Amino acid sequence: MTVIRTLERNAHATISEADLIRRAEDLRAFVAQYAARTEQDRMVHTDVMAELFRAGLVRYFQPKRFGGFEMEWGAQIHLGRVLAKSCASTAWIACVIGSHAAYVARMSARAQDEVWGANRDVLISTGSVPRGVRIVRTQGGFVVNGKWAFCSGVDHAQWALTRGTPEGEEAGGQYYFLYPREEFTIEDDWFVSGLSGSGSKTVVAKDVFVPDHRAMRLTELMSPNPPGGQVNAGYVYNYNFRPFAGTALLGPILGAAEAATEEYAASLSDAAKDDASVQLRLAESAAEVGAATLIVESLIARLRRFAGNNLDIPKADRIALIRDRAFCARLCLRSVERLVSGLDSSSILSEAPIERHYRDLCAMVQQIGVNWDRNMTNTSKAMFGMKTDVPFLNVS
Amino acid sequence: MTSPATLEAAAQDLAPAIGAAARKTHEQGIRCDALLTLNAAGLLRIYRSDAPSANAWGTHIGVTRILARSCATTAWIVTQTAEANRLIAAMGAAALVAAKPDAISVIADAAAPISVRRVGDQIILSGHWPHIAAASFADWLVLRGETDQGQMAFLVPTSSVTLIPADHRGGLRGCNFHSAAVNNLSVPVAQTFAIPADDAGLQTAAPLGAILGGAEGGYNDYVAMTRKRVSGTGGGAVSKLTQVQIRLAEADSDIAAARERILQITANLQSSTTPNATTIGRDSAVAARRCLQAITQLVQQMGALGLAEFNPVQRHYRDVRAMATDARVNWDKHMAKFGRQELGVPEPDALPAQAAE
Numbered sequence: 001m002t003v004i005r006t007l008e009r010n011a012h013a014t015i016s017e018a019d020l021i022r023r024a025e026d027l028r029a030f031v032a033q034y035a036a037r038t039e040q041d042r043m044v045h046t047d048v049m050a051e052l053f054r055a056g057l058v059r060y061f062q063p064k065r066f067g068g069f070e071m072e073w074g075a076q077i078h079l080g081r082v083l084a085k086s087c088a089s090t091a092w093i094a095c096v097i098g099s100h101a102a103y104v105a106r107m108s109a110r111a112q113d114e115v116w117g118a119n120r121d122v123l124i125s126t127g128s129v130p131r132g133v134r135i136v137r138t139q140g141g142f143v144v145n146g147k148w149a150f151c152s153g154v155d156h157a158q159w160a161l162t163r164g165t166p167e168g169e170e171a172g173g174q175y176y177f178l179y180p181r182e183e184f185t186i187e188d189d190w191f192v193s194g195l196s197g198s199g200s201k202t203v204v205a206k207d208v209f210v211p212d213h214r215a216m217r218l219t220e221l222m223s224p225n226p227p228g229g230q231v232n233a234g235y236v237y238n239y240n241f242r243p244f245a246g247t248a249l250l251g252p253i254l255g256a257a258e259a260a261t262e263e264y265a266a267s268l269s270d271a272a273k274d275d276a277s278v279q280l281r282l283a284e285s286a287a288e289v290g291a292a293t294l295i296v297e298s299l300i301a302r303l304r305r306f307a308g309n310n311l312d313i314p315k316a317d318r319i320a321l322i323r324d325r326a327f328c329a330r331l332c333l334r335s336v337e338r339l340v341s342g343l344d345s346s347s348i349l350s351e352a353p354i355e356r357h358y359r360d361l362c363a364m365v366q367q368i369g370v371n372w373d374r375n376m377t378n379t380s381k382a383m384f385g386m387k388t389d390v391p392f393l394n395v396s
Numbered sequence: 397m398t399s400p401a402t403l404e405a406a407a408q409d410l411a412p413a414i415g416a417a418a419r420k421t422h423e424q425g426i427r428c429d430a431l432l433t434l435n436a437a438g439l440l441r442i443y444r445s446d447a448p449s450a451n452a453w454g455t456h457i458g459v460t461r462i463l464a465r466s467c468a469t470t471a472w473i474v475t476q477t478a479e480a481n482r483l484i485a486a487m488g489a490a491a492l493v494a495a496k497p498d499a500i501s502v503i504a505d506a507a508a509p510i511s512v513r514r515v516g517d518q519i520i521l522s523g524h525w526p527h528i529a530a531a532s533f534a535d536w537l538v539l540r541g542e543t544d545q546g547q548m549a550f551l552v553p554t555s556s557v558t559l560i561p562a563d564h565r566g567g568l569r570g571c572n573f574h575s576a577a578v579n580n581l582s583v584p585v586a587q588t589f590a591i592p593a594d595d596a597g598l599q600t601a602a603p604l605g606a607i608l609g610g611a612e613g614g615y616n617d618y619v620a621m622t623r624k625r626v627s628g629t630g631g632g633a634v635s636k637l638t639q640v641q642i643r644l645a646e647a648d649s650d651i652a653a654a655r656e657r658i659l660q661i662t663a664n665l666q667s668s669t670t671p672n673a674t675t676i677g678r679d680s681a682v683a684a685r686r687c688l689q690a691i692t693q694l695v696q697q698m699g700a701l702g703l704a705e706f707n708p709v710q711r712h713y714r715d716v717r718a719m720a721t722d723a724r725v726n727w728d729k730h731m732a733k734f735g736r737q738e739l740g741v742p743e744p745d746a747l748p749a750q751a752a753e
Contacts, residue, residue, distance in 0.1 A: 039565070129628065150700065192703040193565075193710055277728045341688075342728060345721040346507060348566035349527045349573060355566055366699050373639050374629065389629060 015056065017075045023055040024082040024094075032086035035197075039356060042190055043155045043199035044093050052090070053121035057083075058098035063105050063232045066116035070234045073244055073307060074300035080251020081296075085259040088360035089197025091252040093123070097153040099248045100124040103161055104178065105237050106221050106228035110213040111178055115159055124178075125157035127203050135166040135175070141211040142166055144177050147187065152200040160184050160203050163218065176221055178214040179205070194363030235307040242392040243303055243313055243321055246369025250296050250328055253364050257289050257332035260357040264339040267352065281342050288335035295328040315382065315395050322390060323379040329370035336361055398438055400455040406437040407462040415466030421570040422711055426469055431500060431533050434474065439463075440500055442478040445485040447497045453482070453598060454662040457605035464609025465616065468715030469570035471606035476529045479503040479602050480538040483549045483589055490586035491551050499535035501551070504528040504576060505723065506541030512548065518582045521550055524575065531559050531574035539578065540591070547595075551587035552578075567711075567718030596673035597665055600680045600724050604658045607719045611651050611687035614712030618694040619644070621701075621709065628699070643697050650690035654683040674737045677730035685727060688720040 034045045044052075052058055060075045062068020069075075080095025104115050104124055115122055127148025134145045148162045161178050165171070187202040220226055222241045229238035236244070265282060272278050299321060306313050313321070340347065340358050348355055368374060378388040388394055410433065414421075417430065434440050441447040442456045456478035464471035480501040484491050495501050510523030525539055537557065540549045559574040622644070625634040634640055657679050665671050695702040695713040702710055723729075736743065 191705040193705060193714065194703055275728070277732065337692075341685075341721070343721065344723045344726055345718050346526060346723070348718045348721065349562060349564050349568070351564045351566075355564075359565070362696070363703050366696075366703060368629065371699065373637075377639070 015069050017060075017071055017078065020057065020060060020069070020071070020075060021078055021082055024057060024079050027051055027055060027057070028082065028086045031083060031090050035087035035090070035356065036351075038087055038089050038197035040196075042188075042196050044090050044153070044197055046156075048087075048090055049093075049123075049156045052094055057094050058101070058123060059120070061099060061102040061105060061236055062116065062120070062122075063112065063237075065231075066112070067120040068101070068116075070232065070236070072234075073236055073247075073303050076248055077251035077254075077296065077300060080248065081255040081258070084252040084255025084360075085262075087197065088252045088256040088357065088364065089195055089199075091255055092195060092198045092364070093153040093156070095251040096248045097123060097125060097157075100126050100161060102236050102241070102244075103176065103221060104159070104228075105232050106226040106241065107176075107178065107216050108213040108227045109231045112228065112231070114180075114214070115178070119158065122159065123153055123157045124159045124161050125151045125154040125203065127151045127160060127162035130162070130164050131202075133164045135164045135177070137166050137168065138209070141209055142175070142177060142215055144179070144205045144208045144210050146205055148203045148205075149189070150200045151186075151203045152198045154186055154201050154203055155199045157181060160205075162203060162205065174218040176216050176218060177208075177210040179208050179210050183208045192363060194359035194361070196359075235310070239307040239310065240313075243306070243318070245392075246367075247299060247303065247321075247325055249364060249367050249369050250299070250325060253329050253332050253361065253370065254289070254292055254296055256357045256361045256364065257292065257335050260336040260339060260354050260361070261285055261289050263352070263354040263357065264343075267347075267354070278342065281338055285335040285338050288331045292328045292331040292335070295324050295331070299324055299328070315393075318393055318395065319379045319382050322375050322382075322393060326370050326372050326375035329365045330372055333361055333365045398451070400451055400458055403438060403442065403451070403455060404458050404462055406439060407459045410434070410437060410439075411462060411466045414463060414470050418467035418469075418708070418711065419706065421467055421469050422715075423569070423705075425572050426473065426530065426533075426570045428533055430470070431473070431530065434470070435498065435500060439474050440477045441481060441497060442474070443481040443485055444492070444497055446492050447481075452666055454666045457601070457658070457662050460605035461609035461612070464606045464715075465613035467570075468606060468610040468613075468712065468719060469568055471609055472568055472571055472603075472715075472719060473502070473530045475603055475606050476502045477534075479599075480536070482598070483538050483540070483591070484536075484551055486591075487549070487551060487587060487589045490584070491589075494587060495536040495551060500530070500533060501536040501538060502528060502530050502534045503538045503540060504531075506539070507723075508541075510539075510541035510543055512543045512545070514585070515582075517585050519550065519585060519588050521552075521581045521583050522579050524577055526575040527562065527573050528559075528576055529568070529571040529573060531576065532561075532572055537576065539576070545590065546593075547591040549589045549591055550583045552581060552583055556581060567714035567716070569714075594670065594673065597671045597676040600673065600677045600730070601658075601661050601665060603719055603722050603724055604661065604680060604683060607684050607687050607716060607725075608651070608654055608658050610712050610716040610719060611654065611691050614691040614694060614709050614716065615647060615651055617708040617712065618647075618698070621698075621707075625698075625701070640697060643693050647690040647693045650686040650693075654686040654690075657683040657686075674730075674733050678734040681725050681727045681730040684720040684722075684725040688716055691716045 034048050038044050059068040060071040064070050076095045080091040084091035129149040131147040136143045158181050165174050185204045190201045224240050336358050378390045381388045382393040460471040460475050480503040504525035506523050506525050513520050534554050538549050557576040562573040691713045695709050
């Protein structure tokens with residue numbers, strides 16, 4: 001190991017969550033400078049990505065033996081909340097996509113060595129929306145063909161982790177497949193109205209051979225004690241992963257709502273501040289953001305308590321976790337909708353910062369993890385004892 | 397005189413081509429030839445008292461509603477030219493001669509009070525006018541704003557002002573918006589107009605046709621797409637989901653309610669010599685908000701597809717949002733004013749401090 005790598009690893013070795021958040025706060029102004037450009041370019045600017053890596057802001061779930069911090073679940077949510085006040089797309093990459101390190105850290109030790117052994121600054125882009133996928137088992141692994149849409153951060157990713165069902169597997173027998181950047185191409189199809197800077201483009205795999213040690217059944221990766229848990233001690237790598245999935249979204253969602261509320265308040269003239277309708281609007285939205293904050297912190301605390309103590313989550317608590325994250329996202333969206341509805345079109349036409357926060361928020365709340373219809377119908381079904389589309393809820 | 401029905405038929409005839417070009421218009425801006433086509437059809441000369449398309453107020457509501465179902469940018473430009481033409485006609489013969497019938501004129505509203513002083517038969521004008529649609533294509537601008545003498549309008553050649561292009565990512569992107577900075581511009585008195593107080597209702601209602609059409613167009617596109625959509629989770633037909641059906645009905649109800657209200661407002665303004673501007677303001681704000689609520693509900697129902705720039709429902713949503721938040725239909729302003737009227741509370745002092753010359 002070179003001296004530089006030793007220093008680099010040591011420079012990050014003792015970082016706490018508070019240190020991580022402080023580093024994010026220090027970067028906020030820099031990230032904000034690039035926010036409009038990130039949106040216009042439809043990807044996080046290279047300079048911003050470099051700073052995220054330099055500050056170690058995507059290492060929170062990276063194993064310590066690879067220079068990571070092995071933090072508790074929720075650290076990335078706090079990180080995302082801070083960064084989103086400057087740029088939700090950047091926060092999305094750091095928080096939501098950065099969380100994918102936990103997936104790899106639950107895979108085989110050999111896969112982890114290949115991902116982090118030579119390079120400690122790694123982003124892993126995941127693809128869960130397959131299009132025209134064909135996966136065939138072969139000797140020693142699989143041959144993967146297909147496209148996966150909505151792979152956030154893929155322009156900066158060194159690895160792709162995509163999902164699919166190999167031929168011959170039973171329905172629902174999905175696997176994750178991990179392969180490096182040089183083995184896939186990117187289809188630039190991310191032209192959207194919000195979270196444009198997340199660069200959620202399509203990964204294209206053509207005859208990619210994925211060896212067995214970089215392929216894993218989804219159920220195995222999500223279940224307690226996956227292979228990675230034998231080499232990584234923290235609960236993020238050992239506990240049932242399903243309750244965690246979808247919660248990282250709340251960091252950028254909450255941060256964008258907070259930023260919008262602050263922007264709204266800051267934009268008010270003295271006359272507007274004296275207007276009761278403005279006061280009511282702002283107070284109601286601020287209250288909703290406050291409530292969303294409490295929900296997020298409660299959700300993190302619950303997850304930490306269950307996971308940290310290796311407790312099974314009772315059904316009622318599972319329902320609450322799913323319901324609360326969708327409700328939190330809705331509170332954030334409604335809070336900002338109320339504010340922007342009180343602004344006239346000059347806010348839109350002059351590109352007031354609140355407009356980008358609102359656009360990004362509208363996009364983020366569509367993600368399946370916080371989608372209102374899907375999550376709320378399923379929580380009610382679970383309450384009635386019916387089978388749901390969310391495996392985590394299908395317990396007695 | 398070209399009848400409203402003829403103009404609406406012209407709009408219907410043009411609608412398919414306008415719709416086909418809508419995405420490009422939105423991404424790259426409206427094209428000059430598109431404006432010339434509209435002008436040739438008489439659609440940029442509504443309310444010119446010297447043109448065949450002279451008509452009673454309300455004509456542009458029907459026309460812009462039809463156009464906005466295909467392209468709100470186009471409809472908005474027609475709205476703004478109609479408003480300009482209406483005021484040019486009010487200025488009188490000299491203004492009509494100056495701004496020839498085939499010239500393109502657009503309205504511009506100042507965001508802050510403007511400065512005027514009279515010197516002989518000239519008005520010296522200063523101020524700032526943001527977000528002027530089709531500004532660089534217009535031959536004439538009708539600059540409207542609050543002065544210490546009340547609301548006034550000024551007809552100026554576009555070449556006499558400094559236009560600053562504007563760029564944004566929201567709705568009405570194809571409108572070629574510019575802002576205009578004016579400093580001590582000399583305007584002949586014959587090209588000015590002191591706008592009477594009872595004009596308020598007409599101003600408030602001006603954008604309603606485009607807002608309604610945008611919502612209707614978005615609804616139509618949503619229904620057409622959703623009949624074929626398959627859920628990304630599970631693969632079932634989206635149309636079979638109860639919550640989709642319910643929300644569609646809610647959106648349609650909102651649009652229907654807005655439609656009825658707008659038709660009533662238009663009839664009221666056409667028939668009454670003293671329309672109640674406060675009630676019209678309230679109703680216009682409600683109608684605009686209902687349209688926005690409807691299209692917002694529909695685009696949010698589409699999930700990730702609703703974000704895609706190529707999705708016409710997303711475009712209609714962006715455009716309706718930009719139009720429905722126009723200052724002329726501002727919710728707070730109109731609701732508070734209506735409340736004051738009902739409660740017998742006098743209006744606050746009209747004019748804040750005048751902008752410095």
